[in-house]
Amino acid sequence: MNEMATSLVGKGRDHHHHHQFSSLLLLLLLLFFFCPDALADSTSSNFTTVKQVSSLRMARIHRHLNKINKPAVLTIQSPDGDIIDCVHKRHQPALDHPLLKNHKIQKILPEFPKAKNMVKVDGLMNAEKNVNSSNNSENDNNLRSRAWQMWHHSGQRCPKGTIPIRRSTANDVLRAKSLYDFGKKTRSLRMSTERQKDAPDVVSVNGHEHAIAYTGASQEIYGAKATINVWDPVVGVVDEFSLSQIWVLSGTFDGSDLNSIEAGWQVSPVLYGDFKPRLFTYWTSDAYQATGCYNLLCSGFVQTNSRIAIGAAISPISVANGNQYDITILIWKVHL
Template sequence: MLSDRFVGGRSVGTMENKELVKPHKGTVKTIEGKNGDVIDCVNIYQQPAFNHPLLKNHTIQMESGSIPNVRNEELHNVELFQDWHENGECPTRTIPIRRLRADEHYAPHGTTPSVAAETDNSNGYEFAGGIIRDGHFYGAHASLNVWSPALNDGFLSASQVWLISGSSPEQNRIEVGWQVASPSKEPKLYISWTRDAYKSTGCSDLNCPGFVQTSNKIALGSIIKPSSSYNGKQFEIGITIYKSYGDWYLKVKNEVLGYWPMSLFTHLSHSAETVFYGGMIFNAKLNNHHTSTHMGSGHFPSEGHGKASYVRSIQYMDGHGKFKDANGKLEIDVTNPSCYDVNVVNNNNIVYGSHLYFGGPGYSEKCP
């Protein structure tokens, strides 16, 4: 599905010393971060979303309605930040858009976790997580601890939440999480969407029309800090996706970023049928062996808290607008447990709720 050149939404060539593309249309201010990210503060009414033919006459919904309550949202209440904020802020009525480098290209992710687990048609993508199937879900919430996994000979490692509805070739998806994608070595907040399994629609972040951003505080595709450390401090990011006034809204930590308008979708215009929580890597099988890319922390779930990557407080939103713990509904969904595994804990733990540990190191004697 994807060539080796374009994997997990990024070209795999180096981005060092590469020329930046021109500023985005509607830029009123530009801010540069310490890590080299250049952020354009773009007039909210001139953002890329409105280039979509279905959104030509769209009115921005600045109010997201009543934000549903989620339990145990802040276990590790540490502010994750993007360092461009140290050099300025985007004015009100603008949104921050990370400026791509000239050699960056974005391509869709591969198949869905449920398809990859049930068939041998994963197109190189491998998953380890928990899945809730066969329902009508109007939102999802989870807290994911953030890592900087080693890519080694690989191109992509991510932790995320997926909302899925319909079947290929008309499958609708929304994806939110953090990812490390070559040649970067640090995690970045990202979103992605499609209405036809990425056959002709959808992309990551704001690199094509679709997602309507309303927040001036968070730049999609920009590095988030700090990362968790093995047997040390854990830093996490809370993700909440919920349906309000028909649209799909996204809240990261305590900030509502924006929404996917209902008109973008067919099956997801009503509800999600499947929700996935967990990790993903891309295995290009270079040198005729499995990639040694780390998933999550690079350690197996059996090592437990502080060592393995986790997703906690796993919840879904029912048809009454209430978030419920996934207790009893969460199933294991893993493509290759010898390389990356998952341990699902289906109980209503007072601190973690339903949660899971996932990950692994990739290439080894057991993962040839």
């Protein structure tokens, strides 16, 4: 099984500085039964609709949540209301996948790939080293000064050997069309048969507004890197979403062998219940039919970093005519 390693770095920049993109393969910009004790609640900042849910459905939802919300070594309350569970890396949802039952998680990350004109960035591995070598007081200051996700502002971090996972709730599931659709791209957003052959312009259906830059497969490609500015675009209604991502594809568009790895930030009220830009990943190995999901909401995506919570809000973010903040994402193929 081939694996793709993903590195993400968040940093701030002066607003006069222009973004540079290197080795960008594909960058996409897109903008009942009555039961009194099973009632989904709603707030002004949450898109969960108040509705009556059958006790049978709620039981199925809670069974699913118990499956994906793994026991935590430490639980961190994020300032934005998220709950971050620090889960032992060997207990993460990815390893529930049948093909990963005996998977050995690498203790030492592979060396970053070398590419022409690639600029070395101050990565998370260096940050981890600095944090681990300082005392508790310095730890708190260092964590806050390097904070680029909302939960970092709590001043807490996950212990070594664990990974941070955003805890899913019943309301998260209820915003989806069904339990089956939870964590997956909605059917209306998947590529239609008529449009599959129009690659790489595969996202112009359903009224999407987008800007896209891409490169074809003139030669073998082993990875891609992008630096993406982070904003909080206005999303007016529950069915709307906005994202900026790097998108790596292989396979064909006229069959079920399309492989996709996506990573970036997104504002998605349906998925998260708010307007915050959040770090996300998505993968599929069969053209979005039966495999894959967002973040860690299904088995298959192995995480090793203890500082990144996939699905957590990014903070701070860019301001018009002010400071600019971005994330750098590197995806590359690792030979094991």
